[in-house]
Amino acid sequence: MTVRVKFFAILRERTGASEVSKELSEGSTVADLWRELQKDYPKLAVPGIRLLYAVNQNYVGTDYCLREHDEVVFLPLVSGG
Amino acid sequence: MFRVTNEAIDLSELVSYVTDPEAGAIVPFIGTTRNNNEGRKVIALDYEAYPEMAEKELARIGEEAKKKWPICKMAIVHRLGAVQIGEASVIIVVSSAHRDAAFAASRFAIEEIKKTVPIWKKEVFEGGEVWIGTQSGQPLTALK
Numbered sequence: 001m002t003v004r005v006k007f008f009a010i011l012r013e014r015t016g017a018s019e020v021s022k023e024l025s026e027g028s029t030v031a032d033l034w035r036e037l038q039k040d041y042p043k044l045a046v047p048g049i050r051l052l053y054a055v056n057q058n059y060v061g062t063d064y065c066l067r068e069h070d071e072v073v074f075l076p077l078v079s080g081g
Numbered sequence: 082m083f084r085v086t087n088e089a090i091d092l093s094e095l096v097s098y099v100t101d102p103e104a105g106a107i108v109p110f111i112g113t114t115r116n117n118n119e120g121r122k123v124i125a126l127d128y129e130a131y132p133e134m135a136e137k138e139l140a141r142i143g144e145e146a147k148k149k150w151p152i153c154k155m156a157i158v159h160r161l162g163a164v165q166i167g168e169a170s171v172i173i174v175v176s177s178a179h180r181d182a183a184f185a186a187s188r189f190a191i192e193e194i195k196k197t198v199p200i201w202k203k204e205v206f207e208g209g210e211v212w213i214g215t216q217s218g219q220p221l222t223a224l225k
Contacts, residue, residue: 009129009201010212049214054199057134073131073199079213080128080135080159080200081112081171081191 001026001068005037010049010076015041024066030055031062033072050077082156083139085130085200090158095174099154104176108183110191112171114164119219121206126170128161131199135159138198142190146175149189150182157190159200170202 006019020040024033030053038044052075053060066072082098092109099107114126143155153176164170173190177183194200202213204220211220 006131008131008199009203010214012129054131054134057131057137059197073134075131075199076201076212077214078195078197078199079202080130080198081195 001028001066003033003066003068003070003072005033006071006073008073008075010046011044011074014043014046017041028066029062030060030064030066030072033066034062034074046076051075052077082158083136083143084157085132085135085139085159085161087160087162090160090169090172092169092172092174095156095158095172098156099174099176101153101176103178104153105178106180106183107174107176108180108187110171110173110187111169112191113169114166116166118204118206118213121204121208123166123204123206125163125165125205127163127203127205127210128159128170129201129203130159130161132161134199139194142193142198145193146186146189150177150186152177152182152186155186155190157194159194159198161200163205 002021007015054073055070116123139157155175157173159171173187175183175186204211204213
């Protein structure tokens with residue numbers, strides 16, 4: 001299956017990409033995707049970073065099972081306001 | 082009205098939006114860019130959002146506030162891009178029949194924004210720039 005991944009803020013700068021497509025095996029979770037992406041983008045793992053996870057614009061846990069065409073975003077701790 | 086924008090936020094537009102014949106109070110909150118943080122001289126803040134989700138989260142905050150307090154209307158607009166010192170980065174305006182509800186809902190909204198809305202600020206200061214990663218204004222990564 002293929003999922004879309006969007007990068008924002010520090011992760012966008014670290015990967016040099018705003019949006020990528022990623023092929024994953026069926027049954028992959030958000031955690032699996034994060035591991036795969038770190039192979040493509042070694043600088044993605046910012047030391048000490050805490051992340052939240054969103055699929056199709058809703059917060060999910062790392063064990064969330066991904067499906068075809070899901071839009072996945074790894075969110076650094078937010079700092080708006 | 083719950084949105085993010087690259088333009089300067091127009092307070093009067095938001096006040097007009099929440100104005101309601103049932104309301105006896107309108108409470109505006111304006112978050113502005115401060116010229117210092119953690120001992121650094123701040124030049125500007127540069128905001129970036131996951132815009133679709135940010136607007137969805139802002140609307141969720143509005144719905145939650147409506148469940149908690151008897152408010153009439155609420156508007157939240159968050160600015161993106163470079164925001165210079167003294168300019169508004171976020172404006173929240175709430176109307177309610179009596180003032181307590183509007184004050185409480187406004188306070189609730191700004192605290193929630195800082196926790197759940199996917200917006201990030203990069204602090205541009207004298208000598209560098211850094212992504213801010215916590216509510217306390219700490220850098221996300223160690224400063225060089």
